Amino acid sequence: MQPIPLPDRYAPRPVADASTGVLSAVRDLDGPATDAGEDAPTGTHATVVFEGLPPLRPAAPGHRAGEHTRSGNAMGRTRRGLLAGAATAFADQGLRKTTMQHVAAAAGVAKATLYNHFRTKDDVAAALLDDELQRLVGLAGELPRGAAxxxxxxxxGAHPVLRRLAVSEPEVLARLLLAEDRLVVADLARALQVERDAATLVLRWLSGLVLRPGTAAERARQAAALEHVLG
Incomplete structure (x- = not known):
């Protein structure tokens, strides 16, 4: 039986043809590596490494950066809806009196859907605070520092959930802020283009405004003074 001829691109090439780029190396397994242009010593085994050959089967399609799957988008929308419901429930009733059923009802979903995303009410509160902090950081990055x-x-100063918690449950709010502020300092520093210590100072000032917001005029004066300090 005659062997089936291989296509040219799969046919072995002599060592002398290494300049074509297909034959990349000849390595003597019994000794040091040799140059591609040298003959392998007689009586030894050599491995020829080929490059540039097409794969035997197409590669599985991969996820490229910047692309989002439909399921991922749907989960993101559901999570945003749950946090919006949580914001409504917390602003109406405070954190202690709000239940997971209240959050689910405010979001317009079954309680099982809420539990698919969050295990406890504290998890919901922490996620809402983190989401709001990241939203504020995003706003800060879009404006000049003074305006930010x-x-x-x-x-x-006017956030409905923060206002409710500051009045009815200040100790709970303080605990949440202390847990989150270390995580957002680096993001805030980048957004305001300041050092970490300066970002920490800004975050402490904002935390103070949560508990004692004052008037809009007072907040504006404080922001201007802080901008002067930051230079």
């Missing part, structure tokens, strides 16, 4: 500080002060 003023906008942050107004957002924090």
């Amino acid at each position: 500080l003023g906008r942050l002060a107004e957002e924090v």
Whole structure:
């Protein structure tokens, strides 16, 4: 039986043809590596490494950066809806009196859907606070520093959930803020283009506004003074 001839691109090439780029190396397994242009010593085994050959089967399609799957988008929308419901429930009733059923009802979903994303009410509260902090950081990064500080002060001073917790459950709010502030310092520093210590100072100021917001005029004066300090 005659062997089936291989296509040219699969046919072995002599060592002398290494300049074509297909034959990349000849390695003597019994000794040191040899140059591609040298003959392998007689009586030894050599491995020829080929490059540039097409795969035997197409590669499985992979996920490319910047692309989102439909399921991922749907989960993101569901999570945003749950946090919006949580914001409504917490602003209406505070954290202690709000139950997971209240959050699910405010979000318009079954309680089982809520439990698919969050195990406890504390998890919901922490996620909502983190989401709001990241939203504020995003706003800060879109504005000049002075305008960003003023906008942050107004957002924090008038936030319905923060206002409710500051009045009815200040100790709970303080605990949440202390747990989250270390995580957001680096992001805030990048958004305001300041050092970490300066970002920590800004975050402490905003935390103070949560508990004692004052008037809009007072917040504006404080923001201007802080901008002067940051230079």
